[in-house]
Amino acid sequence: MNKENQFQQNINSEDPFIKSLYSDLNERIYAYEQEDAVKVEKMKWKDATGSIFFMILIIIYLVYVLV
Numbered sequence: 561m562n563k564e565n566q567f568q569q570n571i572n573s574e575d576p577f578i579k580s581l582y583s584d585l586n587e588r589i590y591a592y593e594q595e596d597a598v599k600v601e602k603m604k605w606k607d608a609t610g611s612i613f614f615m616i617l618i619i620i621y622l623v624y625v626l627v
Contacts, residue, residue, distance in 0.1 A: 572580040 567582065567586075570578050571586060573579045573582070
């Protein structure tokens with residue numbers, strides 16, 4: 561509860577920099593909370609297949625060069 565009071569005090573601050581900083585933060589938090597389409601999809605194996613393939617090629621090349 562103390563943090564909420566401090567946050568509100570900073571929004572109502574006399575200092576224009578602090579006031580604009582916390583007002584902008586408050587608007588961003590509100591917009592994020594209102595956004596219903598915030599769904600993060602997990603990475604799938606097919607998304608990483610190309611990267612894994614090139615990593616394997618590099619590893620094989622390094623083993624070939626070092627041995």
